[in-house]
Amino acid sequence: MSLHEWMLDGTLGLLVLILAVAVLHVRSLYISIVLFIAFGLLLALIWARLGAPDLALAEAAIGAGLTGTLLLAAYGRVSERRRKAEEPLDWHAGPALLLSLIIAVILMRAVWPLPDLDSALVPAVADQMAQSGVGHPVTAVLLSFRAWDTLLELLVLLLAFMAVRQLLPSLPRQPEAWPLLQAWSRLLAPLSVLIGGYLLWRGSADPGGAFQAGALLAAGAILLRLTGLLPALGWHHFWIRALILGGCMVFLAIGVAGYWLGTGFLGYADGWAGPLILLIEVFATLSIATTLTLLVIGETREVRE
Amino acid sequence: MAWLWLLIPLTPLLLVPILMRWPKLRSVVWLAPLPALPLAFMRPDTLVLPGLWPGAQLGIADGLSAILLLFTAALWLAAGLCAVSGHAKDPHARRFWVFWLLSMTGNLLLILAQDGASFYVGFTLMSLSAFGLVIHNGTTESRRAGRLYLQLAIVGELLLFMGLMLRVHEADGSMLLTAWQETPAGLPTLICLLIGFGLKAGFWPLHVWLPAAHPAAPAAASAVLSGAMIKAGIIGLWRFMPRGSGEEVMSLPASVAPWLLAIGLISAFYGVAVGLLQTRDKTALAYSSVSQMGYLLVLVALLLSQSVSVEALGLLLGFYVVHHGLAKGALFLGAGMAHEYRLSRVHWVLMALPAVALAGFPLTTGAVAKSLLKDQVGNSAFAAWEILFYVGSMATLLLVSRALWLIWRSQPGGPPATMPLPWKLGWGSLCLAAPVLPWLWPDLRVALLDTLSLYGLWGLMWPLLLGAVVIALVVRFNPQWHLERLARYQPGLVLSLRLRRWLQTRPVARDPMLPERPVRMPWAGWRNLERRWNRLGRDVVQVSAWVMALGLLWVLL
Amino acid sequence: MTAALIALLLPLFTALCLLLLRSRSGVLVIVTSLLTLLAAAWSLYDVTVNGPQWLELGDWPPPLAIRFQLQPITALLLVFSAMIHLLVAVYAAGSQHSKTRYTDFWPLSCLLQGSLNALWLSGDLFNWYVTLELLGLAAVALVALSGRKAYGPALNYLLLSLGASLVYLLGVALAYGRYGVLDISLLGAMTEADTTTRIAWWLMTLGLMLKAALWPFHLWLPRAHASAPTAVSALLSALVVKGPLFILWRLWSEGAPTELAVEAGPVLAVAGIAALILGGWSALRTPWLKSLVAYSTVAQLGYALMALGLLMYWQLPALDAALWLFVLAHGLAKASMFLAAGELQASLGSKRVSALRGTTETMPVAMFAFAVAGGSLIGLPPSGGFLAKWLLLEPMFETVNHWPWVVGILLGTLISAGYVFRVVALAFDRADPVPPDFSPDRFAHWLALLPALVVWGLALISEPLIHWLTGVPL
Amino acid sequence: MTQVLFYLILGVCLWALGLYGLLRLKESIRRIISVNIMGSGVFMVMVALAARSEDPDPVMHALVVTGLVVAISATAFALRLSVADVQEDDQ
């Protein structure tokens, strides 16, 4: 590896490590959350550096953006007393440090021989790409080769949302409509819709896809909701429910249809792979967007019938 | 016809529930042993009862058993007659009659028994129910005597049980007494049987309970106890011991015979010595029984020495048992009567008859028994000891006369009262038996006629004369030796009392009333330890993370 | 295979419909779980008749696609989870005391069953990670149903389950890095015992042990199950805990090289014995009724861990029968015990064990259910537990030097007898019988008794069941 | 010491750091953050593995995306749970 590459990787790696240690050890909770968001962005850089553009996008949107928002929202609701928590780490620093160091060394020993091996799946994906009906290999894996994982993943998201719905509704403090914020949101919202749509469309050929597009749309929607431009999105509205459940329902329906038609469960008829995947992607994006929005901004008090 | 034998044990046994139901039948109860008399003569063949315990056989096989059955039945009859009048007004009469009938059943059953098991059943039934007779009076003295009697009876039972086991094993499974008499016996068997039956017979070393029990029992009971029951011990020894069938002499029993002879003689003289010291008439009579049992033990010794013909010895045993039984029964009944009524002169004459017979006066059953005994000893291996028997009869005379004197002294004052008829009948018949019996009984008559020879008469008379001289001296000088204190020491009773106290006071069970001693809470310490351990595990996530890290470390190293 | 697929997809589909219609009626769920049970039974029949089957999802070639495997044991587990889910659904609908009435219990439990069926069927390492996550989240959501007092334990459970999943994921990553294949049966052929594989397998094992609350990592289970509603704790103890155990078993019996398995066997077996003894000891000591039953789960899992450990250590496939017969018997017995304990606790109004004084008079049927289920846990003949213990004991007596394991089982039995009869003996105490607050719910008590009787009824079909389990080639 | 190995080691270090955080942190939000760090550690290992062949391994990338979505949903649920747990009962 040439020197300048070493320089870049070295700095990035060092920076990530320092940030992580800082996140754990800094006294105030707010500062640790901010540092964590920075840590997320740096990670996105590293994914890009390692040649994973999809991941970089997803990490930035979901890892840094949404997680950061969630953390700040949680921080907002935590009472004053707990914010200035006394010493965050308790006394037994020495043994914990020693222990984790030793474990790290052991794992390094395990990881050592891995780089010069290779995976049997890469050539398999390559020669199957033709029938996958999609240009971009990651989307092909996501939506056709291992479609079952993606379906389950959507279910996980849905389940998380249902679980959050069960908890006592947390009342978000009504944010005062800060005029500059309103202006920004009016500007950014259409932009995010545009980019989300573009990402969704390009997903079949280049990096992009349902999850990244969904995250962006969610960001836009959250911005509008926080500035009061969007009405409260209650679970009792049918269209909200349809949107959230649509992703899984469509995916499941197409899978079963595939099995019924004889091309195997979650298998697409040879001609129809492309459009079907696109259909699934659209519904998945919408469902992810709505779910993430509702996850972040929470629910108004919903009448428990 | 063999089932007739069942009548003998069953009549008294069936009378018990009948008596419980209709107490008024008490006056008829003395007839219970009646069926034994005709059956002793008819002698139907032996009854085999497979239904009962294995090998059960009842019946009379030889002459001796017939004699014994007749004598026992007669004695129970006479004593029963006296008991009816004696216990007419007794509040606990029903309990007395129940035990009376049970011991009678046991006694009759063991005579009829032809196999070890039936003998043992009869023997146990008799000895355990006799306990009821001993403590019938309810006084502390009778209760103590009863306890001693029972303790020793139980020990005797168990040793007998062991002896029986060994005997059956040696006779490899057969239960018949006839079979046992042929098979040789090992030393442990002999010892067990001797001690087992000895405790019942009551000769010298094992007599401890006899002087305490007999005086405590009511008159009729002690008559039967002394007369019939202690004979069971000797009968048992006679039937269980192996006897050489003439040609080959069994080594072991022969070696034991001299020891037995010695014990018999010691018992004879010891009985007389201690008897003379007694101040109570019944105790003196009891000691006289101890000495007489010594003589019977001599007989058994002769049997074991196999130096004498078994039939003759059997006959002699029969005579001796009958003689002693009737005489001792009469004396005890007489003593009992003397405590209630003042006896008239005729009664004293009647009383003198059995006493004299005991001493071996000519023309009485005693003479026959004594002389036959001396002849047998003469021509057996122990001829050298014959002289002692003469001294023995002299000693017996002394003891009997002392007993008579004590009875006379214990009479209440006032004019001689008339005795109730049943008492007179029962007691009279027993007293008259001594002189009259030889004439009724052919074998006895033949033996009596032998004793009338000059040499025989002299043999009988010189000890009596010597005895009479000694009595005359004593009456004349009336020496005050104050040896009564010696007599009162009864080792057996002391031991029995100490055992009872040890048994009852030992278990000082914790009385629930006592406050439970405050148990220091041993597990208080543990409880705190446990609380600390629980507090440690409260923060689940951290602890699990630590466990995970440690797991990784340990596993991956 | 279609029947298995139906059994898998039906609960998912019902969950989605329930959410869409926002309906909270239990009837729909009971009907669908009945249908799932029938489908599972049909798949069981199908697999016994014409042997194991495979289904590549999307008809892609093997290394690439996720492959559904239908083995006889998988079919049995499908039937087992359907049965337990049906029972709990009927209880939740029928019982007065069930606190799951005004919550999303129904869709969540359907999702739970769907994820469990996905777990039984799949054979792909990463797919297992996703199903485990789904299972974990559903379980935590269900625990959190019973209100504020359950949030603490639920949070702990969630954090630990996330941590464990990440440990497992690292193991999967290393395994994939080393062999480049994710399917367990393909891996089985390629693995050889080197450091990376050993570390990967142990990472996966530790992660799964924490998710299955096996002995050293069991601390979260008692608090979570005690605070969950009755129906939920029955589901959790009987089913959720068994999922990771199934993956552990597939990993070590199929995936791992033999030297690694033989080396790892004793460690797991010893952990099993420790679970039996220490779990039993905590069950003996805890004052709360539901945590007693939860600790008993930790203890009884010791048997399964021991069976697994010895299975690997002696390379003896016969022990599979013992392992899965135990899972079956424990599931049924624990469901009945938790339902009975829940009913007793709800009627008496107090969480403590000492409140059970005199319940043989006040609530005989519930107490009888508890005792009968306890009998099977102890392994009293002729219950299902006894059969499992018998199969577990038999290979131990091949040679005499296996005696420490026998002593372990002996101690386990005695301690389990200890904590079961601690409750039963108390129930016979008539010092001052605590009258229940309101009339006990007859239907729920008899329902609690049903699985206990089923587990004791196993004796009637014991021989064909054991032949089927042992005779079956894996 | 290729780039892949460097990032593999970095990923392992991050994972260990996350575990270290779990060992020591008491407060629930911080624990959730340390779990996220641990997750990102694993993802780094996977992405590094993907980068071994010249055109990166799409399966790994798909798995990481799935992992990310699972992580975000779990974190959301955990955060809301921790907030509900500590929230004073003002309602």
Place this chain on the structure above:
Amino acid sequence: MIETATTWTNWVPLAIVLSSLLPGLFIFTLREDQVALRTTLNLIGAVLKLVLVGVMLWGVARGMEFRFALPFLPNGLLILKGDALSLQFVTLSAVLWLTTTLYAIGYLEGAPLRSRFFGYFSLCVSATAGLALAGNLVTFVLFYELLTLATFPLVVHRGTVEALRAGRIYLAYTLGGGTLALLGAVLLHTQGGSPAFVPGGYLPAAGEDSQLILTLAFGLLIAGFGVKAALFPLHGWLPTAMVAPAPVSALLHAVAVVKAGAFGIVRVVYDVYGVELMTAMDLAQPLLWLACFTILYGSVRALFQTDLKKRLAFSTVSQVSYVTLGVALLGPIGAVGGLVHLVHQGLMKVTLFYCAGNFAETLHIHKIREMDGVGKRMPLTMAAFTVGALGMIGVPPVAGFISKWYLGLGALEVGADWVLLVLVGSGLLNALYFLPILYRGWFAPPPARWAHDEKLGTGQPGLGETHWMLLWPALITASLALLVGILAGTDLSPLNWAQLTVNLEFDL
């Protein structure tokens, strides 16, 4: 599968077990006040069982085969078979169940929780019947454990603190024992499956490698069954379980539980190992010493008890070891003694417990020192007690004598003379602790007025001294004990039946 040729004889053993199980289960559902229905059910069950046992007795005498088999474990069937040995025990339990039911109905008149009591009572008896008829080791262990479960609620029936404490101790012992027996059974199962019991023992000759395993299995089984047979170190539960109501301690300690252990040891020694293997591996010697030690230990401990039922309990501890002693002698006569004592001890001990129950129930007598003059107030009960006590001491003609007689002979036959000393010693000790009771009962002066006189019957001595249901069972079993002793030779007596069994065992 179940044997195809299912004639009626195959269903009789199952019918015997069910004859008490079904009424029991139904009684559970009865309300407290349905006394008539419950009593009829109980009595029907008892009589039916007696009839069935009679039919089986008649059948076995004719040489018919009574065998019911159910597949349970791989090569370990559930077999219920009526052979000579099992019939002896099942007859005893059938007869004594009838009398004890009668007694219990009288004893618990007006007491609470009777449905529950009689339910578990019937379960306990069906477990005993199953245990008696068990055809192989697996079935035996199964019913052995069920017996523990059925008897525990009976021990804790009163629900007081002491009852629970006794119950817990009882469970600790019996469950431990059950587990040990189970381990032993599994150990043997691995050696060659669990075939049916065969009179000569079904284990193969001991090769040198299987020597250790067979000894270990023997140790486990004897320890397992020793708990219920109250062998020395494992007898702790028996005295503490005396806190149970009288019918329970009567049925448990005279018939069901204690005999189950002894019967187990008999089965293991004769039908699993067989005499040749036992002598070859010299396993009987330690068992013999343990039995003798228990006999003496039990009697000595009984000596120092002041509570009547505790003394009877310790006497049971020593008496049951006679059976073990008889079996450990390995001689035919000793075996007859052991087996017949199994029945005799049952009859005598049940009588003693009935009488103790009567005293407790009528005059509230629990301590021995309170028994002064009881004979006056309750002569018939005291008479029954006397018969039982004399039988225990071994006084002829009561049943105890017969068994001691055969045990003595058996000991001599095998050459173990010192055993005779033990028998005599224990007889002496029995006398030492039973005779004072008899003495107090009959001869001690009664108190002026009895502190508590329940006047259950007419209150007058004789047939009305206490409730007829309490008195008649005691009289029946006492007379049975007497008859069995006297008519020991007849072919219907247990002695003859034991002889028949032993002839099969030793194929004489």
